[in-house]
Amino acid sequence: MSTRKFSFRVNGVERFLELPPMARLLDVLRHELGLTGTKEGCGEGECGSCSVLMNGELVNSCLVPIAQAAGASILTIEGVGEQTRLHPVQKAFLECGGAQCGICTPGMILATVHLLNKHPRPTQEEIHEGLNGNLCRCTGYMRIFEAVEKAACAIESGAME
């Protein structure tokens, strides 16, 4: 069948691509745009390692056909911060041991960014719920919860490296 032209913003940059409309946003990010920070863990919207923000909302990019991302603004892990200029969430994950094998980490960080945007001072329950679509097999989540709390404090006090 056919490909079509789509445009959307990824990490602040306008992108123009010609693709089958059912290409998954995850595959477009990884293969067309070379943004391999977003990962595929399950392809069924359960593990959250493909999480990105689409128009500010946390979504599983393995479940978004590219046609439905047309005109959208996407934030991937590459847009959150850089190795020389970490976002407070990234810094907190580093300090608290929130990443072990690291494969869930990009999605987990996007979920944390999303959570803190909605709940700048989240309760324990809100943290547990905010991350409930991001599976981590390594940490048991404890270091991650601590990282979220630490990041929340850092953001509140206006810290930014």
Next chain:
Amino acid sequence: MRSYPADYELITPGSLDAVLCLLSDEPSQWTPIAGGTEIMVLFGAGKLATRKLVSISPLPELREIVESEDLISIGSGCSFTQIRRHAAVKKHFPLLAQCASLTGSIANQNRGTIGGNLANASPAADSSPALFAYAAELELISTRGTRRVPYEQFHLGYKKIALAADELIRAVHMPKRFGESFCYARKVGTRNAQAISKICVAATGSLRHGRVEEIRIGMGSVAPAPLRLIGTERVLLGAALNDATIAEARKALLNEAVPIDDIRSTASYRQLIAGNLLEELLREFAAWGDRK
């Protein structure tokens, strides 16, 4: 990823009318896709039977929640996040907000829609029990016009719904008359999030002189479709909520809740828990009555 994307067509007509014309001109050819949280899972697994999809996700008419004096109307394209956050929904239909908040995960709630949940017609659909409890009516739309269907008449069998080939679910309407009612909802899944229910239930009710005046109980995952427990309700109407009535109700439930064994759970477990949840809800109903 087991599907070949180039084999699929996904079009995005610019208006609701355009979508309806398509469904009317080419009946049963195009599958509407809203948030995609069901369809894209099938697509990823290589099990999506349809090759032609029409996106209804961006249609603004379907994404509104409108409150009038008597009703709240939730557009079929409203996401679970929208539903659970809406002040009027939380106030007047807290069970629906609760069910929405227990659906999938945060990311799935951002994309999944109530219309998609209903059209998918899984017996385990998370929003269904609340719609029974709140006497919901569905508004269905096509080029032939609109019609209203009480939610109880929507499910015709396993994955069979009263939706014509050229129709879309336009909205869910619920009357704002449960403000003083007893309400209860519970979902039992394999874990606390990201769980398809083993059993889910929602109920509203009122008492008059200590007897059940109105009761509406919706239950999922115990039959080929979500259902309202009419037979069980009949036993309770006009009765006092005591041990004997509760035992009667449990007995009646055994005729209506006929669950199966599947990959998540067993028929015997579901049947037992259905009875236990019914009893829990009735005891809470009684306690609520005592407090009033």
Next chain:
Amino acid sequence: MQKERIVGKPVFRKEGVAKVCGAARYIDDFSMPEMIFGATVRSAVPRGRIVNIEFGPGIPWDEFTVVTAKDIPGKNYIALINQDWPCLADGFVNHPQEPILLLAHPDRHLLPLAVAALRIEYEELPSVHSIEESESQQTIVWGEDNIFKSYVMEKGDVDEAFAQPDIVIVEGEYSTGAQEHLYIENNGAIAAYSESDGVTLWGSLQCPFYAHKSLLGVTGLPEDKVRVIQVETGGAFGGKEDYPSMIAAHAVLLAMKSGRPVKIIYDRMEDMAATTKRHPSRARHRTAVTKNGKLLAADIDFCLDGGAYSTLSSTVLSRGTIHSGGPYYWPNIRVRSKAFATNTPPHGAFRGFGAPQSLFATERHMDRVAKAVGLTPEEFRRRNLLRTGETTCTGQAICQQINLEGWMERALDHAGYYEKKARYDRENTDSLRRKGIGLAVFLHGAGFTGSGERYLNSLVGMDATTEGRVRVLVSSTEFGQGTNTILCQVAAETLGIDYEAVEMAPADTSVVPNSGPTVASRTTMVVGGLVHSAALGLKQTLIASGLLSEPYTTAAFQNAAKSYIAKHGALCSMSRYEAPPNVYWDDQKYSGEAYAAYSWAAYVAEVTVELTTYSVTVDDFVALQEVGRVLNPVLARGQIEGGVAQGIGYALYEKVVWDRGLMVNNQMTNYIMPTSQDLPPIRVFFEEIPFEYGAYGAKGIGELPMDGPAPAILNAIAHATGEDFNAIPLVPEDIAERLATRAPIAKEMAAA
């Protein structure tokens, strides 16, 4: 003990910045010019003869590379221990999902359609699907008797002990199900081949030299023509110890035949259905105990389901056998153990490696033995826990100063055990929410069993580059557990330079020596110890050369290294494993020093069993362990928390649903691991009694936390409900089946 600057500190994960930025590159993040994609066609039946293979319509087959067993240049088996694991089925299949042929094509999306278009006809043969079926030997599916391996481990005279008068005998049978690793990154590999360079394999794997060895067999190439490189690995837990050799061989075969680099990445459904899982087990305990609660003897029958080929079953069985004794003093004990063949994808290494299975049984059983002699679980353990100087079930004298009773008491204290136990006993009778608190005390041997470490003969190096960067040369890999960080900490501490000045050499078999596989909780203790001695050698070389004198700064060290290299060409120090003294293991008698060191633990679980739904929630979890030395408190804590989470999954959530050897719940939606909303606070405590032969006193901790949660939780459930459940995973359906006839709610239903 000296005050250390780096060891013992929560320094940041070496590759942490890359990971939090999404810049760490895993196997599917790599691409190469001319690269094509590979996929595997697998058996649809559990056992049978392949009668016909038809390439169905609708696929441009002439564009595909196709590989069958006939294309294997070397030997058609994946070398682990035995030679029975076919790389590709050749005429016969022995499990569902067994690889039969391989396909490659430039269009990644076309491959699943091609796999689906292959029609294979089988003549099915009778198959075996449980330990009992295999044990009955009515159908023989492997060797002469379906038995991969058996052991008899004996101490004292068990039969005599059971014949004594005035004793209490307690029997029990316990079982554990399969468990899926569920690393969030699926298996993947990229292979390239050229006549001149040979084979290069990049993979998500734990043991580069295991894959290297297997590839030598399959390709028939010489050692220097095979190169294996581990890339960032997204979780492993043992699932990438053995299996990667298979996917590596497949990628290599396709690369050799097509002449192009080939990438194979499994999707979740394939990874779950086709790769290894934890061995299911059955343990039968018969225990003799005095009326005072002193253990006299155990007669244990311990069996594993090994799947269709032997792979690592003999070593899993070995560890499970030895750990059957738990942390107790046994005057007499006999363990007869067997690993059986069944027609399911071979089971393999998984964190704990046989010990979670046998310790589940033992710790559950001990609570029942305690009850039989009228003692509380904790008092019973007090009377039987090993003490310094006593011998284990293999006759190994405990030389370390241990204090199991004290550690158990501390764990109970942290958990508020006594107060809670009394309160729950009072409050449970009328409640629909029954609370319970349960205990498990256990051990885990660090390093390879017996003569294993000698056999591995690990070699480690330290070197410096021409820019003065110091590198650790090991084949030990990072997959989240902290290898990079810990080994760099050890090196930096020993060398007296900054942590930032040390880096890991790539885990590339053409660059690093074989420091042994990254398994068995050996990396910190054994490999770390070798890093320490290699680093000492490096330092001494520089000092002896006159280019460096103490005290020195990091910059001075780096300059000295550069000068040395300029003068001598290279700066490198190697260190070879030497067994600690007095470690003797008798493989025939199965006795002696089974492990150079044990880590010890006491775990306490608090649960609520809700009688309306029969679901179990773990409300609080205390994990206390003695580990020699904590080299990095954040990493160590993270290891324990993660292991406890996996243990909770093992106990209550993670059920593999089988249909004649095929896993049918092979998706994340229906194989259930805990989410962030399902776990209790996990409270971790460490005790440290430095181990002389471990790096800076460290022993192993990676697998230890897997052993305790399941028995602690089931002991807590027994306390909450008064019912013994002896099989895991224990799901609400199982609890309902047992309790429904007993609960007050159901009484009414019965009366109605």
